[in-house]
Amino acid sequence: MSASPACKDHRGAVVETRPWRYGWTMRKPACACGHRYTTYEIPAENVQPQTDDEVDDDGQER
Numbered sequence: 001m002s003a004s005p006a007c008k009d010h011r012g013a014v015v016e017t018r019p020w021r022y023g024w025t026m027r028k029p030a031c032a033c034g035h036r037y038t039t040y041e042i043p044a045e046n047v048q049p050q051t052d053d054e055v056d057d058d059g060q061e062r
């Protein structure tokens with residue numbers, strides 16, 4: 001997941017991590033051969049953009 005898009009053989013060491021919008025986490029790894037790239041870690045609850053249905057959970061008892 002964190003492999004360099006250029007070399008793909010090894011994982012980069014994260015040199016910068018900062019909170020991003022929507023609760024995401026932005027990470028900037030740099031691999032051993034010097035490539036730098038950006039990855040975003042997205043919380044599972046935010047992967048699906050449509051979550052409006054969860055509002056009605058209290059009324060779902062049958």
Ligand SMILES: [Zn+2]
Nearest residue numbers: 004007031035
């Ligand atoms: Zn690399």
